[in-house]
Structures are given as structure tokens and as C-alpha cells.
Amino acid sequence: MRLKSFHGATLSDAMRLVREALGDDAIIVATRDDDNGGVRVTAAIDELPPSRQTQLTAPPDGSQALETIAEALTRHHVPPTIAEKLMATATQFASDDPLLALGAAFDTHLKFAPIDETKPLMLVGPPGAGKTLCTAKFATKATLAKHTPTVISTDLERAGGMEQLAAFTRLLKLNLVEIEDCHALRDLLAMQKSNPVFVDTAGCNPFDARDRQATRDFISAVGEAALVLPAGLDAADAVETAQDFHTMGATRLLVTRLDAVKRLGSLLRLAYDSPMPLANYSASPNVTEPPLPLNAVALARLVLKIQGVAADAAPADAKPVYGVSA
Numbered sequence: 001m002r003l004k005s006f007h008g009a010t011l012s013d014a015m016r017l018v019r020e021a022l023g024d025d026a027i028i029v030a031t032r033d034d035d036n037g038g039v040r041v042t043a044a045i046d047e048l049p050p051s052r053q054t055q056l057t058a059p060p061d062g063s064q065a066l067e068t069i070a071e072a073l074t075r076h077h078v079p080p081t082i083a084e085k086l087m088a089t090a091t092q093f094a095s096d097d098p099l100l101a102l103g104a105a106f107d108t109h110l111k112f113a114p115i116d117e118t119k120p121l122m123l124v125g126p127p128g129a130g131k132t133l134c135t136a137k138f139a140t141k142a143t144l145a146k147h148t149p150t151v152i153s154t155d156l157e158r159a160g161g162m163e164q165l166a167a168f169t170r171l172l173k174l175n176l177v178e179i180e181d182c183h184a185l186r187d188l189l190a191m192q193k194s195n196p197v198f199v200d201t202a203g204c205n206p207f208d209a210r211d212r213q214a215t216r217d218f219i220s221a222v223g224e225a226a227l228v229l230p231a232g233l234d235a236a237d238a239v240e241t242a243q244d245f246h247t248m249g250a251t252r253l254l255v256t257r258l259d260a261v262k263r264l265g266s267l268l269r270l271a272y273d274s275p276m277p278l279a280n281y282s283a284s285p286n287v288t289e290p291p292l293p294l295n296a297v298a299l300a301r302l303v304l305k306i307q308g309v310a311a312d313a314a315p316a317d318a319k320p321v322y323g324v325s326a
Helices: 011-022 050-056 063-075 080-093 098-109 131-144 161-171 182-191 209-222 235-248 265-273 296-304
Strands: 002-008 027-033 039-045 121-124 150-153 176-178 197-200 225-230 250-256 278-281
Touching (some): 002 011, 063 098, 080 265, 121 131, 131 250, 150 182, 161 176, 209 225, 225 235, 235 250
Parallel strands (some): 121 225, 150 176, 250 278
């Protein structure tokens, strides 16, 4: 597949350029007003007609890598305007390695800020996003590293909310601290000097004023929080949810259930439009496999479905957990 954009003063002018260059078999991927005036059309074609193959008999270095990237972005249903910008940046690097070229494009257009687990970590998000499991994962990681983390829950009202996390902390031989209000949470954090602190919270309905205020108060007691969202949400809903939680004080994104989705287009739309950077991701229900840091190369591995763990994303002895379902 080849992806190319064409600019014309009008849509008719741009379409004429598409037909001249790619023929009648070209598929129109996107049309939009160009920032500099006129209209820009992005078109794709699976195979160039024989009459036009001579124009590309000597492709530039990196063309095979770009074709691999274009196919991956199409397969993941990445929104056309975002795919076009990623392809344009990847083309500038002209690398023979699609992983490096796509990683460079992600690094240019997306924001990344992995979680600092040495600071108190609060997880917030809508109900059922995976906050409790991720809290248990971080606590397990700290315990295996010979630390004694403080595990806190503010989820006192939901039926079974406390029991789920308590089951994990009992296995880790840790005490689970129940916090009823933001003032008690602030006082407890003031007494924690060196141990890791992980705070699980009740699911927040961003449309409910009471939930929003409670979440905002708890975040203010900690200083910052990570928004937990499952992969596979409707892209527009995910972006709006991220914006809502950002106004409550959330500062970064933790994405869960990457092992249960086939396409990552909505994640890339979220990463592109969200006011918060991508932080970590979880791709396993196993509590011993913690959320891994997300950086540009790690995300490129996921999109390209390259197995293996990046050296800067996980310990050398960690099990490979990349691998979105085929």
C-alpha cells in the first residue's frame, strides 16, 4: 500500500492530481482544508498500475519501512488526519527500520511521561477501568523489590470494592488502609517518608457533580494522579473523558487491557488529542506483571505488532507482554 497526499486550490484540482499520479484505482483516505489554503487529499493504492511503475522504479531509502508503517496505521484504523501527520514525519527520517521511523513520528507528535513510582501514586478513572488491579500490580512490584508499600483505598461505598484489593494485600502480607476523606489522606501521606504509596479510588462518573468534587479533593491531597482508561473505548468518548479528569487534576494516562483489543486507532487518537501524556500500559490480567512504561518506541512496537520488550521499557528478565491480539 502506498499513501500520498495531494494539494490543490480546489477539491477538483486535488482529485485531478490524485488520478494523474495514482490512477482510477486510488482510494481516497481523507480530505481536509489545508492550513495554507486550498484542499489536501490523502489517497492510497495497493498496487501501482504498470503504466506508472516507471515513475517509482528507484524508491528512496526507507520506502519499504514506510509501506509497513502505512499498512499498520490503516490496519489499526488510525484517524486519517493523524495517520497523515505520522507518515509525513516518518518519511522525513527515511529509516529502513519501521520501528525507528514510527517511533520517531510518535516522539514528535505524542507526549510521554512514565509514572514515577517513588512518589505517591493515585489512580483515578471511571468504574471498571482497572484501577484496583493496577494498584495491586504496583504494590506487588514494590513488594518483590523488597519494599513495604503503603496501600490505600478510598473506595468505601462500592459493594465489594474494598474486598477485592484486600484479597491482594493479604497475599502480599500488607495492611490495607481505608481512607474516608481527603484530609485524612493528606495527614497519612505527611507521615510517609520513604515507602512507596499507592492509592486506589472509587470509580468516578465524570457527569456526576458529587463524584467530580470527591475525586478533585482526593487528587489535591496527593498532588497528582494517573487516569486509568481501558483500551478499545470509542475514541471521542475517551478523549472527552480524559479532558474531564484532567480538569479534576489528573496529569497522565495509564491504559489497560491492551491484550484484549485488536486495533489501537482509538488509543492513538486519545494520545494525540488528550491534554495528558501517555504514562504506562497494562497488557495482562496477571498481578505479577506490572504496568510498563510507555515511550515512543514501546508504542511503535505495539502498533507494528513486534514481539519483545524494549530495553528501556522493562527489566531484561521480564516476560514479553507486548502483543495485541491478532
